[in-house]
Amino acid sequence: EAARKLFAGEVDFLKGVVAMDGLPPDNRIEVCFAGRSNVGKSSLINALTGRKGLARASNTPGRTQEINFFTLGAERYLVDLPGYGFANAPVNVVQAWQALLKAYLAGRVSLRRAFVLIDARHGIKAVDEEILTLLDRSAVTFQAVLTKADKVKEKDRAKVLEQVRTRLAKHPAAYPEIVLTSSEKGDGIATLRAIIAGLG
Numbered sequence: 001e002a003a004r005k006l007f008a009g010e011v012d013f014l015k016g017v018v019a020m021d022g023l024p025p026d027n028r029i030e031v032c033f034a035g036r037s038n039v040g041k042s043s044l045i046n047a048l049t050g051r052k053g054l055a056r057a058s059n060t061p062g063r064t065q066e067i068n069f070f071t072l073g074a075e076r077y078l079v080d081l082p083g084y085g086f087a088n089a090p091v092n093v094v095q096a097w098q099a100l101l102k103a104y105l106a107g108r109v110s111l112r113r114a115f116v117l118i119d120a121r122h123g124i125k126a127v128d129e130e131i132l133t134l135l136d137r138s139a140v141t142f143q144a145v146l147t148k149a150d151k152v153k154e155k156d157r158a159k160v161l162e163q164v165r166t167r168l169a170k171h172p173a174a175y176p177e178i179v180l181t182s183s184e185k186g187d188g189i190a191t192l193r194a195i196i197a198g199l200g
């Protein structure tokens with residue numbers, strides 16, 4: 001009920017941040033979303049908030065990498081981190097992204113949880129391990145959210161869940177519950193809303 005109310009209320013884009021001095025005040029309950037580009041991060045944020053077009057896919061390597069802040073109700077931020085793992089991203093873009101991300105994760109006192117999006121067809125890949133390690137080092141509790149569950153046959157789900165579970169066990173900052181979602185079909189959206197509403 002709290003989750004329903006929260007997500008039925010105001011959600012607005014606040015700002016895109018390219019440097020640490022652009023961050024909004026660190027005074028709201030904050031959760032962030034990370035994931036390889038094309039994992040379905042924008043679709044998930046749009047499904048969660050029920051606002052189509054709120055988060056836009058930034059599928060252009062070399063494009064300015066912004067951390068996008070959304071206000072959720074009066075006391076929360078949803079934070080959309082830049083997608084990673086572009087095959088042909090210029091080195092300077094990757095380095096700038098890593099530096100900003102590191103600084104953000106290390107310095108954000110109100111950050112309660114990071115949701116790391118993982119394609120349910122592929123499980124955790126080498127490219128994801130980098131951010132999981134960074135989250136460990138920053139002591140930011142993270143939770144794996146599997147995306148595009150509708151693209152995985154029922155009989156193949158257990159195997160992916162097992163792979164993800166095994167990988168997570170190696171990460172001290174991992175929260176054990178894995179959320180299986182489909183932005184297309186709506187699976188897991190209510191669960192994720194409840195998790196976000198429950199963080200205080």
Ligand code: GDP
Pocket residue numbers: 035036037038039040041042043044056057058059083147148149150151181182183184185
């Ligand atoms: P982003 O780059 O991580 O923001 O990814 P997008 O949200 O733009 O999604 C990338 C592609 O995956 C798009 O073509 C989406 O339509 C598709 N997609 C995203 N979520 C789902 C889902 O739950 N199910 C299916 N079948 N496709 C999805």
